[in-house]
Amino acid sequence: MNVLVCVKRVPAVAGKIMLTADAQEIDTRYLGFTISPHEECAVEEAVRLVAAHGGSGVVLTLGPPAATEQLRDAMALGLDRAVLLETDGREWDPMATAAAIVDAVRAERAAGVEYDLLLFGNEAADTGDYQVGIRVAHALDRPCVTGVKALEVRDGRVVAKREASGGWEIFEVALPAVLTVKEGLNLPRYPSLPGRLRAKKKAIEQIAPQRSGGGLEKARLKPPKERGGQVEILGRGPEAAARAVEIFRALGVL
Amino acid sequence: MILGVAEHERGRLNERSLEVLTLGRRLAHRLGLPLHAVLVGADAEPLVARLAPYGVAVAHLVQHERLDEYAPAAWAQGLVGIIEAERPQAVLAAGTDRGNEVMAHVAARMALPMAANCTEVEPGERYRVTRLRWGGSLLEESWLGGTVKLLTVAPQAVPAEEAPVLAPAAVKPVTPALAEGDLRVRVTARIEATRGGISLTDARVVVSGGRGVGSPEGFKALEELASLLRGAVGCSRVVTSQGWRPHADQVGQTGTRVAPELYIACGISGAIQHLVGCKGAKRILAINTDPEAPMVARADYAIIGDLHAIIPALNAEIRKANADQPPR
Numbered sequence: 001m002n003v004l005v006c007v008k009r010v011p012a013v014a015g016k017i018m019l020t021a022d023a024q025e026i027d028t029r030y031l032g033f034t035i036s037p038h039e040e041c042a043v044e045e046a047v048r049l050v051a052a053h054g055g056s057g058v059v060l061t062l063g064p065p066a067a068t069e070q071l072r073d074a075m076a077l078g079l080d081r082a083v084l085l086e087t088d089g090r091e092w093d094p095m096a097t098a099a100a101i102v103d104a105v106r107a108e109r110a111a112g113v114e115y116d117l118l119l120f121g122n123e124a125a126d127t128g129d130y131q132v133g134i135r136v137a138h139a140l141d142r143p144c145v146t147g148v149k150a151l152e153v154r155d156g157r158v159v160a161k162r163e164a165s166g167g168w169e170i171f172e173v174a175l176p177a178v179l180t181v182k183e184g185l186n187l188p189r190y191p192s193l194p195g196r197l198r199a200k201k202k203a204i205e206q207i208a209p210q211r212s213g214g215g216l217e218k219a220r221l222k223p224p225k226e227r228g229g230q231v232e233i234l235g236r237g238p239e240a241a242a243r244a245v246e247i248f249r250a251l252g253v254l
Numbered sequence: 255m256i257l258g259v260a261e262h263e264r265g266r267l268n269e270r271s272l273e274v275l276t277l278g279r280r281l282a283h284r285l286g287l288p289l290h291a292v293l294v295g296a297d298a299e300p301l302v303a304r305l306a307p308y309g310v311a312v313a314h315l316v317q318h319e320r321l322d323e324y325a326p327a328a329w330a331q332g333l334v335g336i337i338e339a340e341r342p343q344a345v346l347a348a349g350t351d352r353g354n355e356v357m358a359h360v361a362a363r364m365a366l367p368m369a370a371n372c373t374e375v376e377p378g379e380r381y382r383v384t385r386l387r388w389g390g391s392l393l394e395e396s397w398l399g400g401t402v403k404l405l406t407v408a409p410q411a412v413p414a415e416e417a418p419v420l421a422p423a424a425v426k427p428v429t430p431a432l433a434e435g436d437l438r439v440r441v442t443a444r445i446e447a448t449r450g451g452i453s454l455t456d457a458r459v460v461v462s463g464g465r466g467v468g469s470p471e472g473f474k475a476l477e478e479l480a481s482l483l484r485g486a487v488g489c490s491r492v493v494t495s496q497g498w499r500p501h502a503d504q505v506g507q508t509g510t511r512v513a514p515e516l517y518i519a520c521g522i523s524g525a526i527q528h529l530v531g532c533k534g535a536k537r538i539l540a541i542n543t544d545p546e547a548p549m550v551a552r553a554d555y556a557i558i559g560d561l562h563a564i565i566p567a568l569n570a571e572i573r574k575a576n577a578d579q580p581p582r
Contacts, residue, residue, distance in 0.1 A: 146351070
């Protein structure tokens with residue numbers, strides 16, 4: 001089966017987020033980049049599906065030229081090919097992003113490549129728009145299951161599970177389909193050195209996408225209100241235990 | 255009018271919907287417009303009475319024999335029918351899995367933009383919305399266009415508040431025209447959770463471990479502490495990516511959001527992705543060797559030192575306290 005995985009390059013933030021002076025972007029001068037956690041699982045799943053069913057796994061991103069780094073990371077895990085929808089680095093809104101991905105999938109189809117499965121992360125770590133996969137599925141007239149945390153492909157169908165209040169919901173759809181997945185679907189592997197070397201040699205197809213649509217326009221970024229207050233140090237080491245238990249009692253949890 | 259989507263399942267209203275209606279009512283009030291609600295699927299009528307105190311003038315009930323189970327595209331199609339017939343200025347749903355999903359389907363079908371997880375909304379020709387980035391570690395102010403403004407409301411961003419004027423809501427049943435394609439994706443089966451013990455989301459105390467716990471075995475002491483406090487065990491992302499704990503235990507942006515009375519963070523440095531998962535906690539106790547760790551700075555209480563010595567001491571102290579007290 002042929003699987004296309006769509007990923008997004010995002011800053012690898014961990015501590016406090018610093019903004020640029022114009023509050024348009026995160027200050028990434030001291031940060032590395034990665035792909036969103038949900039998408040790491042999407043890449044891993046694509047590698048597993050292609051290993052189990054044959055076919056080919058392709059990774060696609062819309063982003064600046066530097067996003068080739070994330071495409072190579074995905075190929076190092078075992079995907080065969082990469083497509084970069086190259087932008088000047090400015091953000092594209094989810095409508096424009098989805099339209100560019102749809103154009104790319106249609107162009108691949110015209111070139112004879114049909115994808116059985118399109119995998120997305122449920123939402124990007126940074127913008128959290130929750131809609132790109134659904135928009136792509138609608139434009140291509142394919143069924144879309146979101147929030148997938150377990151899946152099985154057999155006999156041209158995919159059975160997908162997602163968490164719902166107090167348990168799991170099961171969906172079953174025919175391929176070709178679109179799935180948006182969540183972290184927890186699998187435990188992504190680390191790339192091997194031979195995998196990294198192979199990925200280095202692979203060509204990345206670069207496309208200049210048409211920017212269309214839109215309607216959600218970022219004005220600025222700002223930090224949220226911080227939870228105020230001072231931290232009370234109860235003590236150092238095991239001798240702080242008695243004071244902690246007093247606090248537990250005061251909070252009514254003991 | 256302003257239209258709010260009220261989520262419900264098996265006769266129970268999702269409380270997040272009341273937050274949506276509260277924001278919707280404020281918006282409607284500012285614009286001098288009525289607030290309508292929409293409920294999709296069977297068994298919705300008895301819930302209308304719960305919506306009226308939130309200022310809902312009309313409740314549209316989307317009913318169809320094929321809507322007995324959740325089907326996102328069909329739900330969206332039901333909404334599209336109402337939007338086309340009633341021309342609301344804005345449609346609001348909860349920023350839940352279902353709310354975001356259904357609204358995205360509506361946006362795709364109507365070729366409209368959509369803003370997910372908004373915390374504030376300023377009406378205008380284009381709406382000025384504030385919404386979550388990085389799960390809430392950052393906020394974004396954006397302009398939302400479109401002939402109908404589609405947005406979802408971040409959970410717990412707007413406390414649910416009843417309206418002072420009470421009037422019964424008019425009920426308007428609607429039968430949507432569904433195509434077979436709208437029903438390709440629907441819940442075909444359910445598996446009820448059989449997880450023993452207290453769930454992370456319901457626990458009054460969550461004892462969470464990070465890299466500092468050091469190994470899967472290291473969690474034994476945390477499990478004991480959780481059990482003594484009748485709580486649940488959580489962990490940070492690094493722990494699940496090491497394979498020490500199942501992903502179901504992960505607290506954070508890509509795991510579970512918890513809101514306990516007390517969150518005990520053991521050996522967790524406090525990456526922003528983790529902090530958004532526990533910011534709903536009323537109180538946080540951090541146990542960490544590093545007094546400068548972000549988790550310590552964000553906590554209400556901290557014990558500085560090695561958790562491997564501190565947690566067994568805590569457990570012993572609690573057992574002693576319990577022995578001194580008659581059982582409750």
